[in-house]
Amino acid sequence: MPSSLNERRPDHVVALINPTSAKGAGAKAGLRAVAAMRAAGIDVTDIVGRSAAEGEQRASDALLKNHEAALVVVGGDGMVSAGLRLLTAEPERVLGIIPAGTGNDTARSLGIPLKDPEAAARVIAAGEIGRVDLGEATVGAGTSAEVVRRFSTVLACGLDSKVNDRANQMSWPRGKRRYDLSMLMELPRFKAPRFRIRLDDRELDDECMLIAVGNGPSYGGGMLICPEARMDDGRFQLTEVHKISKPALLAIFPKVFSGRHVTHPKVDVHHAAEVELRADGVSCWADGERIGALPVTLRTLPGALRVFRPAPAA
Numbered sequence: 001m002p003s004s005l006n007e008r009r010p011d012h013v014v015a016l017i018n019p020t021s022a023k024g025a026g027a028k029a030g031l032r033a034v035a036a037m038r039a040a041g042i043d044v045t046d047i048v049g050r051s052a053a054e055g056e057q058r059a060s061d062a063l064l065k066n067h068e069a070a071l072v073v074v075g076g077d078g079m080v081s082a083g084l085r086l087l088t089a090e091p092e093r094v095l096g097i098i099p100a101g102t103g104n105d106t107a108r109s110l111g112i113p114l115k116d117p118e119a120a121a122r123v124i125a126a127g128e129i130g131r132v133d134l135g136e137a138t139v140g141a142g143t144s145a146e147v148v149r150r151f152s153t154v155l156a157c158g159l160d161s162k163v164n165d166r167a168n169q170m171s172w173p174r175g176k177r178r179y180d181l182s183m184l185m186e187l188p189r190f191k192a193p194r195f196r197i198r199l200d201d202r203e204l205d206d207e208c209m210l211i212a213v214g215n216g217p218s219y220g221g222g223m224l225i226c227p228e229a230r231m232d233d234g235r236f237q238l239t240e241v242h243k244i245s246k247p248a249l250l251a252i253f254p255k256v257f258s259g260r261h262v263t264h265p266k267v268d269v270h271h272a273a274e275v276e277l278r279a280d281g282v283s284c285w286a287d288g289e290r291i292g293a294l295p296v297t298l299r300t301l302p303g304a305l306r307v308f309r310p311a312p313a314a
Contacts, residue, residue: 009127010070012043016059018075029100029117030074036121070094076101077287096124096308109216131303132231135215139292151286154219158210161283192243193279199272207243227259234302238270
């Protein structure tokens with residue numbers, strides 16, 4: 001699949017800024033990125049909502065007024081999710097990303113500069129556009145509670161989702177320390193669920209500590225949970241961590257930052273274009289947001305997203 005379709009500086013962008021990303025860094029990054037895009041000759045409509053819902057609605061209204069405008073999101077992977085929601089019905093509109101969150105794994109996978117809003121803005125101004133895959137997750141299929149959500153990085157469930165469920169009920173501490181504390185609280189009581197897994201035309205039945213389904217390789221700010229995942233190959237990588245002692249799990253954990261955890265005998269790697277996960281009492285999270293309770297059906301959407309990205313190396 002070609003990584004670049006055309007090169008043309010956008011004339012107009014709608015910039016949706018999350019002012020609360022990374023303890024307020026999102027607002028500062030937004031100001032710097034907007035200034036850099038305007039200096040490059042781009043007309044920018046910048047939007048800072050008083051709430052996430054208000055910001056998305058105002059961005060939607062602005063996009064309806066200009067069908068040629070690109071959408072730029074300023075924040076972390078949660079803001080990328082907001083961008084995917086806004087573009088669901090407009091697959092040809094282009095997304096730009098100014099990474100200003102805690103994780104920034106979508107930007108990391110695409111090679112967009114981190115911690116440098118001006119450099120990320122220059123990627124948009126250069127106008128290099130690529131197509132990448134998305135994942136689509138469906139929970140509650142065929143019911144009134146059906147939820148369909150697109151994601152760009154990793155969907156995870158098991159211990160990961162238990163930790164996320166607890167962390168998002170806590171008001172203190174803030175940032176990554178909240179997840180560290182949640183892990184310490186959840187791990188002693190955690191019991192590996194039994195998962196029924198369908199991978200295209202294969203079926204598995206295993207007790208697992210966690211399962212991660214990657215459209216991209218990393219989550220959690222660079223943890224390479226699915227190191228073989230690529231955003232342009234039309235399939236997921238599924239990383240399956242089998243039931244294991246908690247001390248052994250803690251010993252494996254540091255290897256996730258290099259992707260070497262997949263060499264452990266209790267870790268299996270699979271590839272599939274469609275995945276179905278079933279387990280009792282287990283939720284799933286993707287791009288840092290809760291999708292819902294299992295069962296969940298996942299499918300790849302090849303080339304579903306047009307995105308500004310750095311030009312490929314010569």
